Amino acid sequence: MRFLPQRKRFSDLTGQEILALAISSEEDDARIYRGYAARLREDFPATAKMFDGMAAEEDEHRTRLIALHEQRFGPAIPLIRREHVAGYYNRRPIWLMENLSLERIREEAKAMEAEAERFYLAAAARTQDAATRKLLGDLAAAEAGHRDTAAELEEAHLTGDARSEEDRTAHRQFVLTWVQPGLAGLMDGSVSTLAPIFATAFATQDTWTTFLVGVAASVGAGISMGFTEAASDDGELSGRGSPMKRGIASGVMTTLGGLGHALPYLIPEFWTATTIAFVIVFVELWAIAWIQNKYMETPFWRATLQVVLGGALVLGAGALIGSG
Template identity: 50%
Template sequence: MSEVKTKAETKAEREYVIQKVQPALLGLMDGSVSTLAPIFATAGLTGRPIEAFYVGLAASLGAGISMGLAEALSDDGTVTGRGAPVTRGAITAFSTAFGGMLHTLPFLISNLQTALHLAYAVVVIELLVIAFIRYRFMKTPLVSTILQVIVGGGIVFVIGIFLGKLGA
């Protein structure tokens, strides 16, 4: 049996996506991608996982605060329908910090090679989850969103690795 959505259901779904999913996706993407270069460059430069962890922690929390404020201050939601600025800002801040911390946590492992390999795997999973969320909620074709997210994240990742090796 085919389910037909009412206008109210369609509007509620659209509001949920634009007021909750989009700020969360924005934060997750920024946190996951923008923290890659500093973390992996630090690991390459120092050879010490704990230093990469602290750089990742600082980058994740700093990015979370910055992105949360940017989202909350971008508009009050009345013209765009994007919802309450404090709610959007909080969602964006949390998801940015969360996205950055996921691949930072492996650097609590004292063996650099083990930490790096685990962090590589976490990055791939993060990028695939972002692609799936874009596919599911933003109706982006799965193959193109995977390519976009992997290529974008890959470029930042390679920059971090390159700079870490260059400076070491």
């Protein structure tokens, strides 16, 4: 049996199919923009209005394309979508956009229009049919017009004050969802693993054993912190965001915080490994103080006192216990 490709090549499409493809693409983009608007409306109302306007523009162009199709080919529009055509640009499913930042969503919308325009221009340059070439050129111009309209809508709805307020909201959400649990994890991983790692190091002076203890302590603490953070708050009332995101941030940073001063013990020479581990601990503690100062607005001297002094005490306790 002869193999039949699942998708048609763009060069094999008829003029009617190209027009039908443009209609379905405009409809999909309008739905994507409305999805963005629905997602952002509560926290970012100005950007939601911008996407409502862009969806309305897509609806208007779809209506014009349908009218043109009826004029040239009649009312029966063939069912053809992006995924049916090889080489045609694809839109990512809306659920894959859930984790994008506000600014990234804005940029994604601009890229959608620019991508469509480039595709139509490239396709027009490849086709030999005059009518199809004109149609593709018209579609490219329409997409360019969409991009200009998007810029106008952004200027109309995203005034300086509105953009600043939405950016502050986005930053606050980023801190609550990612920075705060990640910082808690980094502190726990960096500080709580100091005692077992350095106690093992000075008790055994065996770098491989110390490394295994360090990895076990780091991974165990990471799993514990991740599940604890995810289960502590569903984010609905506190506004801290997805528990899964917070759990991942906390768990990963806890593990990394412990692994930082465990990895040097892959070096066979004990004092070389220990010296490097001390330096890494110093860098970790100062990094924690810097993050607290930058994102949590903790005065730098207070963050330094809390983190560096606390870490030094735990490290000293581990070394003393191990030496005894």
